[in-house]
Amino acid sequence: MQAPKSVGLNRLGGPEVVMAGDSEAVSLIAGVPFFQDLNEKTRKAVVEEGKETSYASGDVILGEKGLGVGFYLVLDGKVEVRKSGKVLATLNKGEFFGEMSVIDGQPRSADVVAIAQTRCWVLPSWSFAGLIKAHPEVAIPMLKELVKRLRTAQSSPAS
Ligand code: CMP
Numbered sequence: 001m002q003a004p005k006s007v008g009l010n011r012l013g014g015p016e017v018v019m020a021g022d023s024e025a026v027s028l029i030a031g032v033p034f035f036q037d038l039n040e041k042t043r044k045a046v047v048e049e050g051k052e053t054s055y056a057s058g059d060v061i062l063g064e065k066g067l068g069v070g071f072y073l074v075l076d077g078k079v080e081v082r083k084s085g086k087v088l089a090t091l092n093k094g095e096f097f098g099e100m101s102v103i104d105g106q107p108r109s110a111d112v113v114a115i116a117q118t119r120c121w122v123l124p125s126w127s128f129a130g131l132i133k134a135h136p137e138v139a140i141p142m143l144k145e146l147v148k149r150l151r152t153a154q155s156s157p158a159s
Contacts (some may be wrong), residue, residue: 055114068101077118
């Protein structure tokens with residue numbers, strides 16, 4: 001497997017980040033199943049708490065054992081979840097990752113690498129906790145997806 005490149009940097013040397021309060025991000029996120037049960041006003045307020053980030057193919061979005069400070073939603077593109085050189089999952093537009101560390105405070109369980117030009121919306125962990133408390137209905141599609149991933153992992157356990 002090709003070694004992942006480091007995360008893309010902007011001209012100031014920081015990660016490529018833009019604020020997600022614009023109407024494009026709001027309408028993109030409106031189309032994501034994860035947020036389907038929120039009304040428009042709430043969705044807009046939630047979107048404004050996050051940031052949109054861009055990655056080139058090969059960028060490591062988050063690394064195994066790193067600190068979990070954000071929850072990620074794929075707005076566009078494709079990422080791979082990798083552990084010990086094995087691909088655990090490929091996630092596309094509308095799918096999420098990074099929830100595990102944000103929920104339990106433990107280090108990241110796997111690497112997540114962009115395998116195409118990818119845009120994500122990132123919600124800081126403190127905002128994620130507030131979102132779940134204020135709008136527990138958001139947790140339902142997330143729990144369903146977590147159970148699906150657990151069943152998949154059980155049917156093909158790591159060797
Ligand atoms: P976290 O542990 O915070 O960071 C790595 C992320 O990879 C993890 O959260 C999940 O979102 C994701 N992940 C880990 N294992 C799997 C899996 N088996 N299938 C899909 N996604 C996974």
